[in-house]
Amino acid sequence: MVLLIEYGLYAALALVGAGMVIWAMADAVRRPASTFENHSRQTKSTWLLILGAALIFGLGSAALTVLYGGRIGLFGLAAIVAAGVYLAGPKREFQTWSY
Template sequence: MRSLALFPALAVEYWLFIALAVVGAGLALWATIDCVRRPAELFVRAGLRDKNFWTLLNVAALAVAAFSVAFRSGMGMLGIIALCISAVYLAGPREQLNLYSGYRR
């Protein structure tokens, strides 16, 4: 922490990585809750991988993101991968599941 006081740019970078980790954890939590709430037959009807696959990926992403936030390690390579997994689920399979579930915006 001493180097953070000497170099303000490092302090800004540190807190930006922590903020990104918090956003990633929120995104992973949203993706996990959404995946768990969906019925398993909806995944089959939409022609996607099964519910267990997406649930396992999202729970793993949530665990990595929660670890990053809890230990203030910031957003490392595993955190970025976890963020990508959650974003892929929310952008791809979730939208496809919304089409097959009759959900309208």
Template structure:
């Protein structure tokens, strides 16, 4: 029974690590000015937080950190806050490609 439970928590740690990687790659792609324009913390602060989250998440995924310790949970929460709060606010300031502007009206998308 304990082996199955450990396998389940290991699977959750792998999923959380992927989630943290997604948040980091998204933060790298966003322009630095978008963070201040969206009234969020600076890009450098979010990159530092998310790099630490990825390192901690990797430690949890490969078993260096105990899966139920608070560090992998805190790392997941940092990525979740970024993806739920910062990413949508910054997304409106990302540059759009020429293909994206075909449905733009004089006051925005239609």
């Protein structure tokens, strides 16, 4: 019973992480390059390269975790961190607030 709960938690974490990586990549793709140059130290191509690698490792890690019951692993965790850095940093700076 405990192993089933543990598997469910790992699978849920892997799926949430994969969703976060997909969200970050989709957001980076749809933004124009000029916003990256105005608001970020990195260019759009740099972020797409980072998030592309994160997408490959994040989805691969999530698939292995869900299908084979493993753990998310170091590369999966690094992919989640890369997506989190993008979503907390550059994406947040792109938003314009109007009151």
